[in-house]
Amino acid sequence: xxxxxxxxxxxxxxxxxxxxxxxxxxxxxxxxxxxxxxxxxxxxxxxxxxxxxxxxxxxxxxxxxxxxxxxxxxxxxxxxxxxxxxxxxxxxxxxxxxxxxxxxxxxxxxxxxxxxxxxxxxxxxxxxxxxxxxxxxxxxxxxxxxxxxxxxxxxxxxxxxxxxxxxxxxxxxxxxxxxxxxxxxxxxxxxxxxxxxxxxxxxxxxxxxxxxxxxxxxxxxxxxxxxxxxxxxxxxxxxxxxxxxxxxxxxxxxxxxxxxxxxxxxxxxxxxxxxxxxxxxxxxxxxxxxxxxxxxxxxxxxxxxxxxxxxxxxxxxxxxxxxxxxxxxxxxxxxxxxxxxxxxxxxxxxxxxxxxxxxxxxxxxxxxxxxxxxxxxxxxxxxxxxxxxxxxxxxxxxxxxxxxxxxxxxxxxxxxxxxxxxxxxxxxxxxxxxxxxxxxxxxxxxxxxxxxxxxxxxxxxxxxxxxxxxxxxxxxxxxxxxxxxxxx
Amino acid sequence: xxxxxxxxxxxxxxxxxxxxxxxxxxxxxxxxxxxxxxxxxxxxxxxxxxxxxxxxxxxxxxxxxxxxxxxxxxxxxxxxxxxxxxxxxxxxxxxxxxxxxxxxxxxxxxxxxxxxxxxxxxxxxxxxxxxxxxxxxxxxxxxxxxxxxxxxxxxxxxxxxxxxxxxxxxxxxxxxxxxxxxxxxxxxxxxxxxxxxxxxxxxxxxxxxxxxxxxxxxxxxxxxxxxxxxxxxxxxxxxxxxxxxxxxxxxxxxxxxxxxxxxxxxxxxxxxxxxxxxxxxxxxxxxxxxxxxxxxxxxxxxxxxxxxxxxxxxxxxxxxxxxxxxxxxxxxxxxxxxxxxxxxxxxxxxxxxxxxxxxxxxxxxxxxxxxxxxxxxxxxxxxxxxxxxxxxxxxxxxxxxxxxxxxxxxxxxxxxxxxxxxxxxxxxxxxxxxxxxxxxxxxxxxxxxxxxxxxxxxxxxxxxxxxxxxxxxxxxxxxxxxxxxxxx
Numbered sequence: 001x002x003x004x005x006x007x008x009x010x011x012x013x014x015x016x017x018x019x020x021x022x023x024x025x026x027x028x029x030x031x032x033x034x035x036x037x038x039x040x041x042x043x044x045x046x047x048x049x050x051x052x053x054x055x056x057x058x059x060x061x062x063x064x065x066x067x068x069x070x071x072x073x074x075x076x077x078x079x080x081x082x083x084x085x086x087x088x089x090x091x092x093x094x095x096x097x098x099x100x101x102x103x104x105x106x107x108x109x110x111x112x113x114x115x116x117x118x119x120x121x122x123x124x125x126x127x128x129x130x131x132x133x134x135x136x137x138x139x140x141x142x143x144x145x146x147x148x149x150x151x152x153x154x155x156x157x158x159x160x161x162x163x164x165x166x167x168x169x170x171x172x173x174x175x176x177x178x179x180x181x182x183x184x185x186x187x188x189x190x191x192x193x194x195x196x197x198x199x200x201x202x203x204x205x206x207x208x209x210x211x212x213x214x215x216x217x218x219x220x221x222x223x224x225x226x227x228x229x230x231x232x233x234x235x236x237x238x239x240x241x242x243x244x245x246x247x248x249x250x251x252x253x254x255x256x257x258x259x260x261x262x263x264x265x266x267x268x269x270x271x272x273x274x275x276x277x278x279x280x281x282x283x284x285x286x287x288x289x290x291x292x293x294x295x296x297x298x299x300x301x302x303x304x305x306x307x308x309x310x311x312x313x314x315x316x317x318x319x320x321x322x323x324x325x326x327x328x329x330x331x332x333x334x335x336x337x338x339x340x341x342x343x344x345x346x347x348x349x350x351x352x353x354x355x356x357x358x359x360x361x362x363x364x365x366x367x368x369x370x371x372x373x374x375x376x377x378x379x380x381x382x383x384x385x386x387x388x389x390x391x392x393x394x395x396x397x398x399x400x401x402x403x404x405x406x407x408x409x410x411x412x413x414x415x416x417x418x419x420x421x422x423x424x425x426x427x428x429x430x431x432x433x434x435x436x437x438x439x440x441x442x443x444x445x446x447x448x449x450x451x452x453x454x455x456x457x458x459x460x461x462x463x464x465x466x467x468x469x470x471x472x473x474x475x476x477x478x479x480x481x482x483x484x485x486x487x488x
Numbered sequence: 489x490x491x492x493x494x495x496x497x498x499x500x501x502x503x504x505x506x507x508x509x510x511x512x513x514x515x516x517x518x519x520x521x522x523x524x525x526x527x528x529x530x531x532x533x534x535x536x537x538x539x540x541x542x543x544x545x546x547x548x549x550x551x552x553x554x555x556x557x558x559x560x561x562x563x564x565x566x567x568x569x570x571x572x573x574x575x576x577x578x579x580x581x582x583x584x585x586x587x588x589x590x591x592x593x594x595x596x597x598x599x600x601x602x603x604x605x606x607x608x609x610x611x612x613x614x615x616x617x618x619x620x621x622x623x624x625x626x627x628x629x630x631x632x633x634x635x636x637x638x639x640x641x642x643x644x645x646x647x648x649x650x651x652x653x654x655x656x657x658x659x660x661x662x663x664x665x666x667x668x669x670x671x672x673x674x675x676x677x678x679x680x681x682x683x684x685x686x687x688x689x690x691x692x693x694x695x696x697x698x699x700x701x702x703x704x705x706x707x708x709x710x711x712x713x714x715x716x717x718x719x720x721x722x723x724x725x726x727x728x729x730x731x732x733x734x735x736x737x738x739x740x741x742x743x744x745x746x747x748x749x750x751x752x753x754x755x756x757x758x759x760x761x762x763x764x765x766x767x768x769x770x771x772x773x774x775x776x777x778x779x780x781x782x783x784x785x786x787x788x789x790x791x792x793x794x795x796x797x798x799x800x801x802x803x804x805x806x807x808x809x810x811x812x813x814x815x816x817x818x819x820x821x822x823x824x825x826x827x828x829x830x831x832x833x834x835x836x837x838x839x840x841x842x843x844x845x846x847x848x849x850x851x852x853x854x855x856x857x858x859x860x861x862x863x864x865x866x867x868x869x870x871x872x873x874x875x876x877x878x879x880x881x882x883x884x885x886x887x888x889x890x891x892x893x894x895x896x897x898x899x900x901x902x903x904x905x906x907x908x909x910x911x912x913x914x915x916x917x918x919x920x921x922x923x924x925x926x927x928x929x930x931x932x933x934x935x936x937x938x939x940x941x942x943x944x945x946x947x948x949x950x951x952x953x954x955x956x957x958x959x960x961x962x963x964x965x966x967x968x969x970x971x972x973x974x975x976x
Contacts, residue, residue, distance in 0.1 A: 027619065027622065029619065031555045034556070036619050037552055039550035039552045042550075042552045046551065062531070065525040065657065066517070067518075067519045068608075068639055069655070073593060076594050082585075086594050089584065089585060090557070090606070092579060093580075093596065095643040096579075097560065097563070106564050106574050108605055127519075131517065146527065151639065153556065155583040169553065
């Protein structure tokens with residue numbers, strides 16, 4: 001396995017693509033903007049999914065499944081929503097192919113034209129609220145706390161593996177509540193679940209905040225977001241949770257009778273994270289040698305390489321460690337390949353980002369030790385076989401923490417404050433990252449800043465200090481700083 | 489909760505629909521032929537998925553994800569395949585909507601017409617083999633043992649919840665091998681995995697066999713099937729595993745160089761089970777009081793109902809049992825509703841098919857006992873609280889076994905042998921079920937029998953006795969009996 005990947009400094013974007021290719025995470029497909037998620041990349045997503053699913057269930061949510069297709073007329077029912085999604089969707093117009101009379105293959109059968117076109121879901125608020133209409137009659141039917149794991153399609157012009165693809169995998173939660181406060185609390189609860197997942201599992205620090213009007217989800221009253229920082233100084237919106245007010249309930253006429261027997265419209269939230277998180281994970285931790293994965297999400301946490309090859313006298317010990325690691329709940333891979341050399345294997349597992357590598361040769365066996373290599377720091381040390389399982393367990397925790405600390409330090413180094421627009425532009429150009437600055441609160445100003453600098457408001461942080469200030473562009477009064485960055 | 493459902497005798501098909509509705513398994517959607525899988529129904533599918541996924545991984549398979557869309561031209565590449573699937577597919581022709589100039593909503597933007605139409609996958613052989621072309625160069629790249637969990641769309645004319653829907657959820661395995669024998673062995677291995685899953689988890693006995701040419705998958709050389717029997721005497725094809733020969737490798741030009749450095753086409757299998765299994769599960773075990781679920785797949789295995797309501801003095805004990813059941817790995821639900829009466833709750837959990845119900849009232853507390861009710865036999869007994877967890881565990885096993893035995897007995901009673909066509913027709917009409925009979929091996933005869941009786945060959949059983957006989961329709965010689973039935 002050739003190890004060469006472009007360095008981050010040389011070409012960050014190429015570095016990202018190289019890692020995806022060389023670590024075997026994804027591949028291009030024959031369909032514009034759609035990727036194939038390869039087994040190793042999919043295993044990371046499966047681990048993410050398992051943890052998130054557990055967290056959703058622990059907070060009272062259940063899974064269900066709604067149709068892939070949305071009747072065209074549904075999209076029009078919520079005015080902002082259709083504005084946001086109609087421009088980029090896959091439209092099903094026919095339901096049959098037929099042999100081309102000229103014998104050249106198959107063509108669309110014109111007689112199979114649908115009466116109403118179907119949209120491949122870009123998100124499911126409309127079809128779900130059309131269903132909730134039948135499910136919700138009384139306050140006793142509330143809250144509804146439903147999530148679905150699904151594929152969605154948005155016809156993006158510029159795509160990039162994991163970060164933005166035409167089809168992507170995600171979860172979308174859609175909840176229904178009797179009161180405004182309860183719905184807001186739900187959207188905040190999930191916002192916190194997302195932040196916890198990002199930081200504790202992905203080891204990816206995030207800023208929690210709400211979106212400006214301009215960046216809000218199409219149809220939402222409030223959008224809460226978690227924003228992460230990639231190594232090129234650009235921000236990644238990693239998950240959003242929306243308080244939808246009564247917009248969808250009104251659009252689909254979903255009412256409930258409250259405990260005083262009066263009819264009211266239902267309050268809603270929706271929230272989602274997607275395979276984009278895999279892109280964020282890659283960009284947060286990886287280095288010029290390849291992928292670096294936090295142990296909690298790594299498909300394999302420990303790889304054992306027999307040196308120079310799987311000799312019978314080595315394998316007895318290695319098989320025993322394999323079993324002991326498994327018993328301790330550690331995901332382990334033993335490389336039993338007879339032909340490849342250790343150096344080749346080392347490079348391969350470095351590329352794949354396996355957190356810990358055990359090297360065991362005949363001399364190690366004699367000395368009762370193992371060569372333990374950490375992927376994050378690339379440190380190697382000889383560790384006694386006695387107690388090695390506990391050591392591995394502790395080391396995995398240490399690596400998980402180290403990656404998080406490292407990413408936090410990177411973010412601190414790329415978190416600036418700007419008082420003037422010149423300063424703002426200079427920081428953006430020289431080091432990028434998050435920049436907090438005063439803003440006058442208008443969409444107009446936000447768009448002007450974007451036009452001139454490509455930076456947008458990533459969020460209005462929840463914990464922002466209240467202070468009088470002046471908008472960096474217009475000088476108009478502002479009460480708190482908001483966070484800008486260029487973003488993916 | 490009103491308990492009334494149509495009885496099986498009165499109207500089997502309505503009984504099935506009533507159970508789906510009253511047990512909260514699925515709902516109709518606004519999209520023709522697509523259903524909404526409700527949380528309780530989805531939880532059954534999640535349990536199936538978890539077990540199958542484990543079994544696939546234990547046999548060396550990994551998951552990946554391939555695009556939802558298939559370029560139209562791909563379908564044409566394998567001649568039989570396009571014949572089988574072109575007639576019933578959703579075709580994406582455009583990628584944008586626009587506001588209707590007359591202000592009446594949105595319409596398809598004609599300028600967004602795709603150069604080549606995309607088909608929503610009815611199955612993924614074509615897009616996957618087009619990808620495998622890039623992944624397979626040498627025998628060292630083989631075997632590829634990949635599965636995906638996905639949604640697929642087949643534009644069915646007549647649909648029925650779970651059993652046949654336009655969109656359905658499934659897994660599809662697609663493997664690539666260096667030799668014919670290895671590919672056949674793989675298709676047989678999965679065939680056995682499916683049979684084991686059906687019998688050990690679903691408690692649904694199946695007959696294993698191969699399909700006749702007429703019933704084979706479009707593009708397969710051999711299709712292995714598991715066939716179950718529903719309570720109305722109709723068969724259900726519950727899972728198929730296909731040996732695809734080199735058909736797709738040839739269609740997509742996928743070759744590998746073998747260890748003698750000669751190029752050969754790759755050998756293939758594909759295999760799948762779907763949400764149809766949920767329909768099979770319902771139809772195999774349920775009765776006129778509602779759903780009956782085998783414990784291994786039931787979302788809740790034990791429900792605890794405080795009698796007459798969740799009084800504080802009861803809840804202390806109940807909370808303790810809840811925790812102990814959870815600790816023992818048993819999925820438990822405690823009904824803490826204050827308002828509904830026990831009778832109402834009993835009917836509800838009967839409808840939902842929860843295998844065991846614990847009833848606990850103040851008098852039970854005094855006596856140190858629990859009223860334990862089995863869903864399968866409807867037997868009730870007072871059981872001592874001491875040792876109740878072990879009792880529940882053992883009872884769950886007993887219920888699982890009882891359901892399987894009951895279903896096997898039903899099948900034995902509905903398994904006949906016919907020597908003449910008159911006898912065949914009489915059995916079909918009077919009791920249905922599986923009928924073994926001699927057949928001359930031609931497609932023509934199979935189609936004639938189907939035309940006259942609606943029965944088809946469900947499979948050529950793998951363990952059939954070799955014996956000389958005469959085809960029931962034509963009298964032509966036959967070497968073994970095959971199995972006929974009407975089917976879903």
